[in-house]
Amino acid sequence: MASGTLLYAQSGGVTAVINATASAVIQTARGRKIKVLAARNGILGALREDLIDTSKESLAAIRALAHTPGGAFGSCRVKLKSLEQDRPKYERLLEVFRAHDVRYFLYNGGNDSADTALKVSQLAREFGYPLTCVGVPKTVDNDLAVTDCCPGFGSAAKYTAVSVRECALDVAAMADTSTKVFVYEAMGRHAGWLAAAAGLAGQGPDDAPHLILFPERPYDEADFFAKVKATVERVGYCVVVASEGIQTPDGRFVADAGGGKDSFGHTQLGGVASHLAGRVKDVLGYKVHWTLPDYLQRSARHLASKTDLAQAEAVGKAAVEFALKGMNAVMPVIVRTSDAPYRWKIEAAPLTKVANHEKKMPAGFIRKDGYGITDGARRYLEPLIRGEAPPPYGRDGIPKYVTLKNLPVRKALDAWTD
Template sequence: MASGTLLYAQSGGVTAVINATASAVLQEARSSRVKVLAARNGILGALREDLVDASRIPLAQVRALAHTPGGAFGSCRYKLGSIEADRAKYERLIEVLRAHDVRWFLYNGGNDSADTALKVSRLAAEFDYPLTCIGVPKTIDNDLAVTDCCPGFGSAAKYTAVSVREAALDVAAMADTSTKVFVYEAMGRHAGWLAAAAGLAGQGPDDAPQIILFPERAFDEAAFLARVQRVVERVGWCVVVASEGIRDADGRFVADAGGGQDAFGHTQLGGVASRLAGRVKDALGYKVHWTLPDYLQRSARHVASKTDLEQAMAVGRAAVQFALAGRNATMPAIRRTSDAPYRWTVEAVALDKVANHEKTMPAGFIRRDGYGITAAARRYLEPLIRGEAPPPYGRDGLPKYVVVDAPAVRGKLPAWPG
């Protein structure tokens, strides 16, 4: 048995498969006879010394995590600043790690989490504390640098494509006497990956979604309204998919929820679909419906992608392997080796190449007219939503999800005043 303890924590918005990564982490660690603690509510749990003994979770529950959405140990949106600005917090973190003999720290999240893991690794080196830090990728936005795709995205993309295809059939059926335009809002602050995934719902130019609005392209309201009118006149109805982060030519978000900023410094968004629907109704006179799937996009485990599930578990296993091998300040990244047939592998990449970098949609993935995806985008996206991995269902007709039973770890330090 390796000497020391592994600490695992989840961060940021959860996904349909982040618990699958947790399941793989716990199973891989058990196979190496390594004790695992989990922090409740991400890095806050570590700072508060609010830890659970994940090694004592029954194996059946560990396995069931692989088909359970949400965040089994709780997540948080809490950003640590620079080591200089938040030095007391980083020092507190090192104290907690030392008190529980934590030698491996796995932080499962997105860009900000990679940045935190990198900073913790540097501080541990400064304090001469033997710690290996691994950033474990997760985000439905698919905007992490270096990795070909990000666990969580494939399932959210599948949900988006399926939802848009099904809604389009509804709109088409009602268009003669009712709804002419349907607007679907997809998550994506700066990167239009989820909006692009909606493009998989159709094949031909008249198939839904006929219009996709990407944050990588400036939004032109007049051109948009003219496009909607042309589609309705030609097809009889129109489905619009809009990324929540679309901006006008001056860089202003088309929809700002007015909720200020979150802990990561992000403007609170939401409502672009309702805004666009209102403009279409007022300017063109069409009956419009709109939807804001919001959390549904990232929690829809019932329609998860098998590819995504397999990749989520693969990075979890690799994270433990990299940690035990002493590959500090790294992240398990997915590398695509072939499009057809689709093949991929997992490799270690340096966290400083991931943290504070953002992967937006390549220009070659967006059609020249700015309203749809190209064949290159389709080749990239299609393999990521392939395969079904449904959860088991109970007699009540609902998925059999699990809530883990992990005993709390007794604190050894004074309460954190923060």
Template sequence: MTIKNAFYAQSGGVTAVINATACGVIQAARQHPNKIGTVYAGRNGILGALREELIDTNQYSDEDIAALRHTPAGAFGSCRFKLRSIEESRAEYERLIEVFKAHDIGYFFYNGGNDSQDTAHKVSQISETMGYPIQCIGIPKTVDNDLPITDFCPGFGSVAKYVAVSIKEASLDIASMCESSTKVFIMEVMGRHAGWIAAAGALAQQEEGDAPHIILFPEVAFDKEKFLSKVKHCVETYGYCSIVASEGTHTGDGSFLAASEASVDAFGHAQLGGVAPVLANLIKGELGYKYHWALADYLQRSARHIASKTDVDLAYQAGEKAIEYALEGLNSVMPAIQRLDNGEWGFIPAPLKDIANVERFMPKSFISEDGFGITQAGRDYLLPLIQGEDYPPYVNGQPVYVKLAHNLTPKKLANFDI
């Protein structure tokens, strides 16, 4: 078997466990020096390949790589950069192949969500037509948990744990003050089109009346009167109302409650964030209740200190499995997590063509009849994903995370304008 080098890159919004996947990829590759040569990491995702900014991971000690397992964010840098279709931007794809050829790269591992799996699929296609075959393995990662086929996406379990714990603790705070102070608390969480993260807030509930009392999903159109009636009922019944709202909460015509038309991300999506104050002002104006709100934002996806052990373990295993698939000669696949009947987890190679640009939404069977909570089926799905603790090491009261220097490999090609 010819020894080929590998290229690994992180894409999109980072998570508390994406570095655990990087750790799995690099450690597994180091176990096969006669099959995989140098593992290069792309500096800032796919941009690192286009700009020929490659990081030779051999410069890092085994201890540094092992520390990635408990370090949040993207150790090599990530990006929001969507490659257009091959017809629209053939030059970019040709540039990728040129860089891979120049550095003798035969394996491409792209760690990301829907758009990233699409990129890996397209690279596998054009590499064949250009006569320089690349084995492309997508590796799942997204806190939104919206990739098809895989049972869940690495990154989601830890966010789910953070959201459930945070709303539980904040609601205890509100409950203790509601007699003479705040009546309503709103926590806004990520989730543009899929309400998986918001749904996780329901795991804080242990018995009837426990917070959160209302969950707003993108899958359920927002009904102003129904919402205000529910808020009023909760305050009158429990003394307060605790709410988890997805950033993608929208009205019946599809309009987001909070979206800046002037601000879009690299993928052309409206920049969301701000549904919590919209709801808070609505409640204040219509019901007169004092409120507080919080935007979980980056805190929810970077909270490695409270990560789910299930999430960490399977993120790492996804990296290992990607190497295994590559060595087996598989191409244009993604290691998809499978929930087994015995409570264990496994993987299957899922075709990238069936994953690219496909979003998985919360099934109706997981959402309660009134649209403000989850069913037992939803709870049964979510609960295993937040199990176990996997604390990072601490020194002087602070977690210890590794920070890798980005010393770049010398370039062999001319610069490329993106």
């Protein structure tokens, strides 16, 4: 019989289906009579001993998480450094875990979160504390190693493909007397998976998006202008999808906002679409419109992929099962077993193979001219956006999302100061 408490935390940018993972974690643990605490605002909540008692939530509310976007318990962008550099923080985590009999730690996030879960497991082993750590995959960037895809990506990809398709119809209708070039900015700092997903919006060579700019390929402004001009002259308009992380041949981000670094040490990006639009207007003289969907890409639960939802729930369920089996320092990953029909399963992968590894677009997924996707990319991407999973709607026409009570657990330790 399993004993002890399970602590669940969310990390980094949330997704349209991260709460579906949380729902599956809590429901699976409840089925095994395991108490689940949640850290408020991710790892910060664990450090501050700001923990939420999920047993105070009704089953209906926990089930409703599956169709609610955002991060139900709060997330944060806080990266712990090495065990040597941030040892007081790691030891504080163990103090909190001991105080609340936490024997299972599930950290739901991306590369950095996998690294943190791995380091916590190593410190617990050093101190002889019985703790099982499991990383739970999540990211809209689809850049986690080992797993075939990342929960959260499929829904963001569906939103991107649908949005580009709809915008393209709008531009086509007005191109004769109005907008000739439309630029859509997609998330993706180093990996162009979301930009690639936009390629699903069209099938033929003249279908939008006409040009996709990937961070995996250097941005050549002169060549880009030539491609835009040729497309407008051939089709009548040009729809461009640009990943936020595109770089010049010398390695500079085209959209470096000059805002320094974020808490993960990443360059603060901003406005690649507006930059490209301005340059196209100045150099080619076309009327241009642009858009920056930003958070809309990752919060659009109303347009979630049914495949993505199923995978988000599956990794949550498997994470609990792995933890209760004592499978330490692992992550449940998605393994594709067939393209047609699309089939997948969940397996365990060691965190050592996931943490701090980044999966970029394979060269074979990018068209030879560098401005579109290949048939191989289409075969990979299309199943991930398949199926609809709309939330329930109220009579007011707004989705019926849930807000949890998030009642705190009584603190047992002194306040933490960084």
